Amino acid sequence: AQTVTQSQPEMSVQEAETVTLSCTYDTSESNYYLFWYKQPPSRQMILVIRQEAYKQQNATENRFSVNFQKAAKSFSLKISDSQLGDTAMYFCAFMDTPQGGSEKLVFGKGTKLTVNP
Amino acid sequence: GAVVSQHPSWVICKSGTSVKIECRSLDFQATTMFWYRQFPKQSLMLMATSNEGSKATYEQGVEKDKFLINHASLTLSTLTVTSAHPEDSSFYICSARVPSSDTQYFGPGTRLTVL
Numbered sequence: 761a762q763t764v765t766q767s768q769p770e771m772s773v774q775e776a777e778t779v780t781l782s783c784t785y786d787t788s789e790s791n792y793y794l795f796w797y798k799q800p801p802s803r804q805m806i807l808v809i810r811q812e813a814y815k816q817q818n819a820t821e822n823r824f825s826v827n828f829q830k831a832a833k834s835f836s837l838k839i840s841d842s843q844l845g846d847t848a849m850y851f852c853a854f855m856d857t858p859q860g861g862s863e864k865l866v867f868g869k870g871t872k873l874t875v876n877p
Numbered sequence: 878g879a880v881v882s883q884h885p886s887w888v889i890c891k892s893g894t895s896v897k898i899e900c901r902s903l904d905f906q907a908t909t910m911f912w913y914r915q916f917p918k919q920s921l922m923l924m925a926t927s928n929e930g931s932k933a934t935y936e937q938g939v940e941k942d943k944f945l946i947n948h949a950s951l952t953l954s955t956l957t958v959t960s961a962h963p964e965d966s967s968f969y970i971c972s973a974r975v976p977s978s979d980t981q982y983f984g985p986g987t988r989l990t991v992l
Contacts, residue, residue: 803970
């Protein structure tokens, strides 16, 4: 079974600085999807970024980028120019391709990020 | 695009009653929806996968008769908590998968409190 590990329960960063959240996963599949979701105090889960395993290029979305290391099974999230609104719980998630297996998301335990003014 | 709504956002009920939670995909058709439960300060726990027009697939340990799921259309799935008890109090979240991108988008969640 796939597992997702987020080793940093809590992190903090100063506004405008850069922070990196770690995520590792375990799978025997070669093709899959990886996601970062954020959950602010409102508890609405919001998709931050998505990576397809067969794509070597790291995904980017404005201030958010990932460092995808397939061989190391690592998928870290970098937030640049941190803003107060980035304060949230961040969940890393893994999904098999529907063709390859379950379409279920497997979540890590989350990292609570606080952006300080 | 890819907006998912949930109703109600919060509900308080008496022990022994049933509560229905609706999950709707507003701007896309979702053949597959998912229901999660989240305890305070914890991650999401998948309860079941809901497929339009067929029976839901429940995760191990989730009582099918207690958590009834109906996916009657491509935009609506419902979760009914039957004979609710205080231990069912939790935050319930649904998601819907966008077929073209294999990405799940989440509803805002429903806070259930059983007295």
